[in-house]
Amino acid sequence: MHFKKQFVFAILAVFVLFFEYCSKEKVNNNSGSGTDTTDLGIPVLPSTALNYTISYPAYLLPEMALNDNTPADNQLTNDGATLGRVLFYDKHLSKNNTISCASCHKPTTSFTDNVRFSTGFEGGLTTRSSMDLLNVAFYKSGKMFWDERSATLEAQVVQPIQNHVEMGETFPEIVDKVKGLSYYPSLFQKAFGSTDIDSVKISRALAQFVRAIIPYQSKYDKVKQGLATFTAQEQAGENLFLNAAPPNQPTLTCAGCHKPPLFITSSPAAAFGLADAADLGINNTGTFKIGSLRNVAVTAPYFHNGSVATLQGVLTSNIPSHQVAPQDVQTLIAFMQTLTDTQTLSDERFADPFK
Ligand code: HEC
Ligand code: HEC
Structure with a gap:
């Protein structure tokens, strides 16, 4: 009798330990540095940033200068646009790591997609067609979306992340997630002179990348x-x-x-x-x-x-x-x-x- 009780206890203890171990594993996978293990890979970038501040053909320059909506506090830099490029393609920016900006804004179709309505992170559909992202820098008023409801590109780029259909995240969560990914601190350091990560810098980098998409070779x-x-x-x-x-x-x-x-x-x-x-x-x-x-x-x-x-x-x-x-x-x-x-x-x- 006595022996049996001890045996049952021991078995129970093994179960409890096993359960504890499993749930810890799970917590680790979901938190902080663990997010690198979601199999989305890490970005491959050249050691010197690519050039986003190129010179454009002369006949484009007058209209570009007249209509540029770049704010004084977010001028385009090569490192800023590089960080924006990584964020733009990073599926970690959606709630279930399945959707990036590029899912609906694909380079092959001019940064829009070829469907009437786009599919968001949980399979829901957007209510308007995705927009191409060309010459966005030169929409002088700076207002974004089909109905111009966003006053600036900086305000716009963070909205899809929080949109319940599109990417479904919240801002504190995104900042934490980005902080937990090994490749970001050095990219923020290069782009903004500090490894601190916050929502303003995320929006500025994304806006820099989008503004750099300027076709000139047709x-x-x-x-x-x-x-x-x-x-x-x-x-x-x-x-x-x-x-x-x-x-x-x-x-x-x-x-x-x-x-x-x-x-x-x-x-x-x-x-x-x-x-x-x-x-x-x-x-x-x-x-x-x-x-x-x-x-x-x-x-x-x-x-x-x-x-x-x-x-x-x-x-x-x-x-x-x-x-x-x-x-x-x-x-x-x-x-x-x-x-x-x-x-x-x-x-x-x-x-x-x-x-
Ligand atoms: C009064 C301003 C205006 C004029 C004039 C005009 N467009 Fe448009 N065009 C627009 C607007 C605004 C839209 C998008 C409207 C919408 O989606 O409801 C559009 C959409 C388009 C589209 C679809 C683009 C896309 O990505 O969805 C094409 C192609 C186009 N216009 C070509 C032309 C051509 C060719 C002419 C001359 C025959 C012309 N437009 C005249 C304002 C104009
Ligand atoms: C699920 C699909 C989807 C995802 C993901 C998505 N977008 Fe969009 N995007 C759209 C749709 C649809 C519109 C038009 C919405 C509207 O006008 O209401 C749009 C509009 C825009 C515009 C406005 C362009 C203009 O000329 O006014 C910008 C800029 C943009 N998206 C950038 C981004 C960025 C940056 C991300 C990632 C943080 C992103 N989008 C993620 C579907 C998506």
Whole structure:
């Protein structure tokens, strides 16, 4: 009897110890330095930061200077953008380590994705189509999102992390998670002169990276530098883009709202609304922001709700300001295709460092 009791006790003790050990293992895996073990790998970076502060072709410079929304306290540096690049591709920024910014803003599709609505960390769908991230620095007002609800890029970049559909994290948790990853202290040191990590620095680094995404190597760019020539159709398309306007709205050219050479402006010639009962856009006025039309040939589907599948559809479906004469459709498309810059999109500076 006595012996049996001792035996049962011993067995129980083994169980208790075993259980304790397992739960400790689990806690360790989830906390602090343990997060490196989530198998997401560590970023591979060159010892000297890549150059994000390159010189752009001269014909781009006046519009860049006029429209730059970079704040004085967050100027672009190579180390700042490098840190931003790592954060942009780091899945640790989502609650369950499955989604990074790049999941919905993929370099191959011009930093948007090719679906109407994007899938968030738990499989939920966003209610608008993901936006391309080209020339974001030159939307002069600095306002972000289709409905311009975010006043600055610095304020915007931290919102997806906390969005319940997109990445589902909270800020104290993210800062702790980032602090626990072995590769971050030295990146923060280089970018901001200190290994201290906080939400302001995370937002500044992400904003620097996004602002550095500036296409400048398309056929259009080569033509503007005298290094290539448009075909007759492309040239006719540029003429239409610059000059053609609907008869009832003679001032409304494509270029008035999609202003070359950056193909973006924060002050459209007229408010534009794609009729959408489900989404009233900027201040409920039925109007929407549009990002740069550069690379537009690879950013389908189109519009804030991704409701139009092709460029042909954009120009043939009764959309205000976008319906053109049937004979002009292919001509305009030929011109818009010259805006595709695959070289900049495949640049190592913007690529996934975790691969
Ligand atoms: C689950 C998909 C998803 C993820 C993840 C995501 N985004 Fe987005 N992003 C979107 C959608 C959708 C919009 C448009 C939302 C709207 O207008 O309401 C958007 C808009 C933006 C814009 C506005 C661009 C403009 O011109 O106004 C920026 C900048 C941006 N995202 C950056 C980021 C960054 C940085 C991250 C990572 C911290 C990120 N996004 C993560 C889907 C996503
Ligand atoms: C009055 C301003 C205005 C004019 C004029 C205009 N656009 Fe747009 N365009 C916009 C806005 C705003 C959007 C996005 C609206 C939305 O998503 O609801 C847009 C969207 C687009 C898109 C889809 C882009 C994307 O990524 O979703 C294309 C392509 C386009 N426009 C081409 C043209 C062409 C070509 C012309 C001339 C025939 C033209 N636009 C005239 C303001 C304008």
